[in-house]
Amino acid sequence: MPTKPEPASRTAVAPAPSGVEITRPADILMDVRDLQVHYALRGSSFGRLLGAGGGVVKAVDGVTFQLRRGEVLGLVGESGSGKTTLGRALLGLVRPTGGQIRYDGQDLARMSERRLRPLRRNLQMVFQDPAAALNPSMDIETAVGDPLRIHKLARSASERRARVAEALERVGLTPVERFLSKYPSDLSGGQKQRAVLARAIVMGPELLVADEPVSMLDMSVRAKILELMLDLKRDLDLTYVYITHDLASAKFFCDRVAIMYLGRIVEIGPTEEIFTAPKHPYTQALLRAVPDPDPNATVPRDIPRGEVPDAAAPPLGCSFHPRCPKAFERCGWETRDLRAVLEQHWLTLDETRYEAERKTIGNLDSLDTPGHTARLTPGRGRQAADVAALVERLRQSNPDEPLWRGVRRVETDDGGVTVEFHQGEDPRLRPADGVDVACHLY
């Protein structure tokens, strides 16, 4: 049986800067507090000509959690929720805009590239596409041994070869001699991902961030790779952050799951709690949307209504409120929601009725500016009373629409109709029955 690869020397780690707390409970590998990664958008060249700013995408926006030693923490959410950005920030691969990532007594979020470099041996990433992760012109021995060479972690070529061989054996690329001289094109998808895992473990890391590591593999090998990863974790005392869209694999693979939505963790807790008693309406909707493997089962497919909003202009209040079937007053209703409800309603009308209603209201563009007061003015030849009647018809046509719970008052004057919404609040993560959830319902 091969022996465990030597852990990278912790003595290479630079000392903590003064003023940074260096104590942490032994079972916490990373302590992430109020982490933010914001990207400045440059805007289109046409927009820049007109002097329009590009705005900011809050890819990660105030994320707090503790990563426990030896656990598998899943980051789950729809595309664009910030999973990859968070995973990369944990490894020092993207520079946070704010917040802290405490690791080994230091704050990765504020560390210079020079001081981060030696820590990277302990923090490895496995990507979705193993073919893209391996250089097609490098044989497996060179590819897997490359990090040892870069970080000068082997005293000789023969030591490097021995450590590569040991890593290949651990990931099941055996007999090792057969694989050392192979090229990526000689390997199947599953074998390539095994080689990528060998390269990740060869330096004896503590943390592996795996970003959809099996989603590009054949169904037949996915479970085998995840099982291999669990074996590696146990044998090498690893901690995993597992990024996925796929709730079924998260259920099998993770000890805890963090559900992400628009740059935030909206629910985090033990996998069993999340799957048996999901609290956040978004988690509930995601779980209901998981296809049941039993073809006879009649599981409702309640995918959260609507699209994921634009991360550069997130909804006011709770980011999930426009899609939430349970949203109420405090959730942050606003002008853009009214426009969405109007346009949704118009989709249900025939052409003639649509034309008539559309002409009743003048320019809708003011509704695109986020705010708690919407002003609807009449179109040409129409009166404020016509607009008021339309708003009332809209309400009558779908009284259960959650938006109406957020309306504080509707007032008609000579110039039009004002719809005022309750001021919303952005919910923070709070403990609720064994999990932490960011929702005003708890």
Ligand SMILES: Nc1ncnc2c1ncn2[C@@H]1O[C@H](COP(=O)(O)OP(=O)(O)OP(=O)(O)O)[C@@H](O)[C@H]1O
């Ligand atoms: N380099 C960048 N510049 C600008 N915006 C970015 C950049 N990287 C990510 N984003 C934006 O940040 C948000 C989060 O992206 P991220 O890739 O982290 O999400 P994700 O949940 O991993 O999505 P996916 O599952 O599709 O990979 C998205 O709106 C994305 O467009």
